[in-house]
Amino acid sequence: MKTILSGVCALALTASLSMGTAVAGTKIGAIFDLTGGLNIYGIQQNNALQLAVEEINANGGVLGEPIEVISYDAQSELSKYTQFANTAILRDKITALFAGLTSSSREAIRPIVRKANIPYFYSSLYEGGACDKVTFVTGSSASQQMSKLIEWGVSTYGPKIYIMAPDYNFGTISAHWVHEYATRNGGEVVGEDFLPLTVSDYAPTLQKIQAAKPDFVVALPVGANQTGFLEQFAAAGLKDRIGIVSTNYGSGNQQVVVSPQAGKGIIASAGYFMEVANDQNAKFVKKWQAKYGTDTPIVSGAVDVWNAVHLWALAVNKANSSETEAVIKALESGLSFDAPNGKVSLDSKSHHLNQNIYIAEGNADHGFDILVTFTDVPAVFEADKCDLVKDPGLAEHFTPES
């Protein structure tokens, strides 16, 4: 036992010694779900981070040195996030962390990065409300997407809305925003159904939708089972008379899973679609496909990570330091960046991005056609609740009810 222990110690010592000598430039940590159920998103998030770092390093890196990435696979398990966040901070001595997909993963990481005082970037669309001095959100929030989608839906289809949402905080908080923006735009929610993620048969929901006679349905299917809802909605012949809109359809490439006859005509709103037409996106897509192939379309979460890494690098170079205080000060100085999804700018108070929100229509080729672009949309709720410049001690997850 003793020999084994000392052997382990010796090994650990060599490991730490060799790491000490291998220091290159500034170290950043990446924790994403490369395996397990969430890897639809995690693999692309990680790919985007690698691609962004490659590009920055090719252009001279940060502070004149290349960025070094320490990457971990969270295996779609919450406990791995806390474990690897601690490891990355305490052992690897990273200067910034890029991690997480689900809100629960972000909430698991937040206390750790806060204690360690390390800038943390969360890059996924989410229900909104995170407010913390060291946390920066580059995905779009529910209020940001819903504000435009409901306005568009009411004016396109009519005032009566039915909500189909997953039965956890993403679904319930998103539903709150549907109610809120329905009222503001002269609409009305005529019914709602919150569904467990395990339901695979949507006949009861379809009956209730028909009984409520809405002009359009806000469908927020999460996970593989709920994607089946769209298929069943179309097969019941409802798509011809009832519109269907979503803030998360396409975020996990659902448009590839559903059949063309079900996917055609579904309206999605998001901060990014691969079909977005601008020079930055053309360059980004070309670079991505050269490295990762053309098999799967790029999801918005990947672009959110790409933007996060670039904004961090801009801040470090601007501050001329990778120290936390200096970097956060630079991040709060009104940074903006020409991103694949159009120009994004970091709101210094809420630590969320002002960014374009696109409304797109699913076509018959498993893709999207962009219908409308709303430029420079703020994260409405977060900007209202969260002022980290005035009150840097805030560490909250605001929900609309509170």
Place this chain on the structure above:
Amino acid sequence: MDYFATVLISSLSSASILLIATLGLAVVFGLMGVINLAHGEFIMMGAYSALTATQLGIPFILAIPVAVLVTMVFGALVEIIIIRRLYGRLFDTMLATWGLSLALYQGAVLIFGSVSPGIGMPQINFNVGDYTLAAYPIFMILVAAVMLAGIYALLTRTVYGMKARAAIQVPDMARAIGIDSARTNTLTFAIGCGLAGFAGAILLPIVPATPSMGFAFVIKAFLTVVIAGPVTLAGSALAAIGVGTGASVVASFMTSVAGDLFFFILTVVLLRLYPLGVSAKWRIKL
């Protein structure tokens, strides 16, 4: 009134979908006493087999037998390599098949990636009063009935069926009169897996093929088999129709969460009243 009629029809179709997904598990558990926790992944394998077959240009109707064949062959291999060594060790088989389910799930992620194109449902629907129903899910009621009749005939009208029941009910006597019980069990397990494959294939238009699709089915299928008890076929059919229809009706009039709650609470109540399953005291054997 129209609403009530559509709710009843679609609830019966929900129950049939549950029954289709359950029968493979019921056969393996009922005839062999083996709880196959990888049942959901066999459904997934059936779905991917059918999907791959259609992508190769085979019509969907012919892709279904392909899926059954693939899952049967794989099931036979699993029986020979793993299950056979663990007969009579209920918890060991559960652990082994659970491990198998994890391996199959991650295998599917590696082979097919996490998203594959679906094949879509036939866009046929019909009206009941003001309400429209998709035809394909309703068609599942017929499929479930045919499946049930087919398995019943297989087990009662064929030599294999008699051997299979003999090999499991009185294994020593079966061997004494010359039945190769090892081979019979391999075939029974393969048939159970084939039924799972059939379920995955026939339900493909309703539930798209994804690596994690098995999880959605396995819990409810497993509970249905437990509620059913020793009389495999009739018990499972009754349990699926009773609990499945009930849950779906509750979901239609209240919320889907209430429907799920109803399913699980009813399971608890039934098992409290009939600890060995509802069919424990029935005279019939299948």
